[in-house]
Amino acid sequence: TQLLEQSPQFLSIQEGENLTVYCNSSSVFSSLQWYRQEPGEGPVLLVTVVTGGEVKKLKRLTFQFGDARKDSSLHITAAQPGDTGLYLCAGVGNTGNQFYFGTGTSLTVIP
Amino acid sequence: EAQVTQNPRYLITVTGKKLTVTCSQNMNHEYMSWYRQDPGLGLRQIYYSMNVEVTDKGDVPEGYKVSRKEKRNFPLILESPSPNQTSLYFCASSVRTTFQEQYFGPGTRLTVT
Numbered sequence: 001t002q003l004l005e006q007s008p009q010f011l012s013i014q015e016g017e018n019l020t021v022y023c024n025s026s027s028v029f030s031s032l033q034w035y036r037q038e039p040g041e042g043p044v045l046l047v048t049v050v051t052g053g054e055v056k057k058l059k060r061l062t063f064q065f066g067d068a069r070k071d072s073s074l075h076i077t078a079a080q081p082g083d084t085g086l087y088l089c090a091g092v093g094n095t096g097n098q099f100y101f102g103t104g105t106s107l108t109v110i111p
Numbered sequence: 112e113a114q115v116t117q118n119p120r121y122l123i124t125v126t127g128k129k130l131t132v133t134c135s136q137n138m139n140h141e142y143m144s145w146y147r148q149d150p151g152l153g154l155r156q157i158y159y160s161m162n163v164e165v166t167d168k169g170d171v172p173e174g175y176k177v178s179r180k181e182k183r184n185f186p187l188i189l190e191s192p193s194p195n196q197t198s199l200y201f202c203a204s205s206v207r208t209t210f211q212e213q214y215f216g217p218g219t220r221l222t223v224t
Contacts (some may be wrong), residue, residue, distance in 0.1 A: 097152075
């Protein structure tokens with residue numbers, strides 16, 4: 001089992017604040033994905049990062065893959081109530097068939 | 112509409128009574144997978160399938176079976192459910208590319224008493 005640890009586990013912030021969620025592992029992954037899950041629904045893919053050191057931006061969300069492909073971060077600028085949800089990182093194994101999910105970060109953005 | 116469907120959405124059963132959770136996708140995806148989600152543990156992969164008649168174990172396969180006789184369907188079978196299999200189950204599918212964008216179903220909440 002390849003473990004992925006996310007921090008923080010819970011985050012409650014005011015609208016307009018910035019935040020960063022971390023996803024760390026001792027294992028190397030071929031790629032790293034970030035999902036957002038809302039109550040009663042399945043996770044929805046936000047981004048896949050493939051290359052060590054890669055940075056991807058999706059509007060107010062910035063995703064970074066560590067140089068060694070073991071860790072990743074998600075930064076949200078000027079958080080909005082619509083960003084509320086459970087954020088999950090997932091490491092993709094070398095064969096591309098196995099996925100290892102982090103424990104999740106539950107984000108609440110207060111209006 | 113492109114989607115992954117699961118049935119049933121909710122199921123309460125008793126220990127030892129065989130059950131099947133169905134999963135179907137209409138996107139012609141080769142890859143399908145089952146996960147369970149438990150508080151504090153995140154999603155854990157149970158089984159996956161790379162194509163028809165090709166299945167393999169994920170991280171937590173004990174107590175589960177799967178089959179892939181058709182490309183669109185990937186049922187999860189619990190031959191003799193136990194209370195520790197109480198969980199929220201998700202099916203997912205994807206095209207096998209570098210980016211492996213998985214599409215998840217809505218989930219099946221299973222309670223085994």
